[in-house]
Amino acid sequence: MxxxxxxxxxxxxxxxxxxxxxxxxxxxxxxxxxxxxxxxxxxxxxxxxxxxxxxxxxxxxxxxxxxxxxxxxxxxxxxxxxxxxxxILGTNQRWPIAMVGLGNLGRALLGYRGFTHQGFEVACVFDVDDAKVNRQFEDIPVYHLDRIVEIVPKLGIRLAIIAVPAPAAQKVADALVAAGIQGILNFAPVTITVPRHVNLEGVDLAIELEQLSFAIVNIQWRQS
Amino acid sequence: MxxxxxxxxxxxxxxxxxxxxxxxxxxxxxxxxxxxxxxxxxxxxxxxxxxxxxxxxxxxxxxxxxxxxxxxxxxxxxxxxxxxxxxILGTNQRWPIAMVGLGNLGRALLGYRGFTHQGFEVACVFDVDDAKVNRQFEDIPVYHLDRIVEIVPKLGIRLAIIAVPAPAAQKVADALVAAGIQGILNFAPVTITVPRHVNLEGVDLAIELEQLSFAIVNIQWRQS
DNA sequence: TAGATTGTTAATCGATTAACAATC
DNA sequence: TAGATTGTTAATCGATTAACAATC
CATH class of the missing domain: 1.10.10.10 (Winged helix-like DNA-binding domain superfamily/Winged helix DNA-binding domain)
Structure with missing residues (x-):
């Protein structure tokens, strides 16, 4: 050697x-x-x-x-x-994000902006409600879901947040994948399936709370 | 034997x-x-x-x-x-929840209600803004943070959600602990410390998004 | 120098998977 | 019965921790 x-x-x-x-x-x-x-x-x-x-x-x-x-x-x-x-994390650059769903949770996340200072920024929102579409919300343009494949590549968006009701989540994910999205943060409380080359993280508030209720009800098990 | x-x-x-x-x-x-x-x-x-x-x-x-x-x-x-x-999870019973913070995120989570059908229900909200206190929001009573030790035990609340800005989170956590809370779901993007007997879960949207950006930027590492 | 702290290897610990007898 | 599937043990795999020479 x-x-x-x-x-x-x-x-x-x-x-x-x-x-x-x-x-x-x-x-x-x-x-x-x-x-x-x-x-x-x-x-x-x-x-x-x-x-x-x-x-x-x-x-x-x-x-x-x-x-x-x-x-x-x-x-x-x-x-x-x-x-x-x-x-290493790739956050030495800006990450424009597409948000899907402008219901309670979507609006909340937009108003929250707790992640903007790490370089993440919602660049556009998609929804199916004509009353919301083609307007601005908190200075962010809102488009109809049908235009996802057109707009996402145009804005160079690689990350998306799903904030729609559970029954709609899989179809939205499919549309995002078709639009070339590379990473999805899913807030809908349902398991969604994406191709292996697309990254997926899920946040389910009920699951987080269940971890707490379990720990309280079963005091003998102090984590791990 | x-x-x-x-x-x-x-x-x-x-x-x-x-x-x-x-x-x-x-x-x-x-x-x-x-x-x-x-x-x-x-x-x-x-x-x-x-x-x-x-x-x-x-x-x-x-x-x-x-x-x-x-x-x-x-x-x-x-x-x-x-x-x-x-x-096993302890969700065959109702879990009243105290929510602290009625800013963008707090209001969002209240409107969301994606976890109510698992038995979790926000029973009251605490804030420090006098314009919000002593009113109802979405049919839920809003109290001043000072009254936390009085109201939490009275309503038999064991779980709390922290939805305040990062700098305020630790003090809120301390108040919740003093009020006898047994589990905390923390949305503030900061590490908080609680006694060992109190359970803590954290949700940080920036961290979730960072997991995605890392995976995208470092394509060779396909999880675990 | 003495004290502090790194990067890294080896040892330990814990979690996942494979395999299979028992069961319906 | 044959086929399917469980619960559980043993084997494998991976992640964490301890220890320490190298370094400032």
Whole structure:
């Protein structure tokens, strides 16, 4: 073997990265942004771990999937680590989003805007109600669902949020896929199916609440 | 050994139940309810697995944590399994919920009501805005945050939803804990700390979207 | 230097899957 | 009966944690 055995930390060689790691990456980012706001210059795996209730080893292992970001004896420079995590997550760019459904939940999410400062921004809304279509809502244009295949590629949109009633969700997903959407965040409380090349995340408030009621009713089982 | 080795499936003897199992239980429930609506009498671990993209072994293992619900050669009776899962999750009863924050997100969640048919129901809302306090919103009474310790126990409320801006979330959580709340669903994009005896779930839309942007930008990593 | 902290390997732990006897 | 499907054990797989040499 002429190859040196101590190869560089090439993330592409480490095999697939567990989904749980990416989720924690988002949590590190959120925590780092708060640390910077509160005036911290540097942090450490121990501090990040304590804040999020992870072990220090876990923090270092997670970051090591993507390279060497830290300074032995020092820790991590917060702003540097923020930049690197954003690069990894792909949020060092703007992500225009198509939202489908302008009912209670859709309007709520639009008004909420709790995710805009991470680079996500609803660029247009689709609905089937003629009373809502071809107007603006909160400065965002609303189009008829039929025009999804026309408008989504034109605006370079790759992410969509489904906020329609459960019975309509699968058809909406099919339309989004046809329009070339690459990732879907589904708020409808129903299982939807998409091709393997389309990424899917689901948020179901009833399921979140059920996790809590289970934990309360079965006190003996303290998580994991 | 006089004890028979084939002891009954006593869930309390199986050690702590993984959180992931409880989450899948909610998914089974959702799928079973849909199957019943579509006219199915029975189902099987294979069918449930196919619908949710789990292995059949996983479905059976998950259910086996809680007892024997199936019929060899037949499968599971949908309505019976629904009843049993609701018992396990604790949703065979009503859960009044206290919601804190009547901003965009709070109003949205109230109007949404996508979780009411699982037994969860917002019983009252707390806010600090005098213009909103001591009125009704969507038929639900709105109180000042100061009255949380008075009203939550009186209404027998054990679950709360935090829908306030991030900087206010920790103080709200502290107040909820003081009021005796046992479970919190936090929508504020910030890490909050609660005593060990209080259950906490967080939903952060930015984090969900980041999982999608990561998957799109790093096509080589197809989950887990 | 001494103290702190990283990146990384090996050990441990836990969760998923495969296999199959028991059952309908 | 033959075919289907469960509940459960053992085998596999993957993720977390502990430990430590290297580094600042």
């Amino acid at each position: 002429t190859q040196p055995t101590d190869k560089p930390a090439d993330s592409s060689a480490l095999g697939p990265i567990p989904k749980a790691v990416i989720n924690r990456l988002s949590l590190y980012l959120r925590e780092l942004q708060r640390l910077v706001r509160d005036g911290s210059e540097t942090t450490s795996s121990t501090q990040l771990g304590k804040l999020l209730e992870f072990t220090d080893a876990q923090v270092r292992k997670d970051l090591a999937y993507f390279g060497q970001f830290g300074y032995p004896g020092i820790g991590y420079r917060c702003s540097e680590l923020i930049t690197r995590i954003k690069e | 006089t004890q028979p080795t084939d002891k009954p499936a006593d869930s309390s003897a199986l050690g702590p139940i993984p959180k992931a199992v409880i989450n899948r239980l909610s998914l089974y429930l959702r799928e079973l309810q849909r199957l019943v609506r579509d006219g199915s009498e029975t189902t099987s671990s294979t069918q449930l697995g196919k619908l949710l993209e789990f292995t059949d072994a996983q479905v059976r293992k998950d259910l086996a944590y809680f007892g024997q619900f199936g019929y060899p050669g037949i499968g599971y009776r949908c309505s019976e399994l629904i009843t049993r899962i609701k018992e």
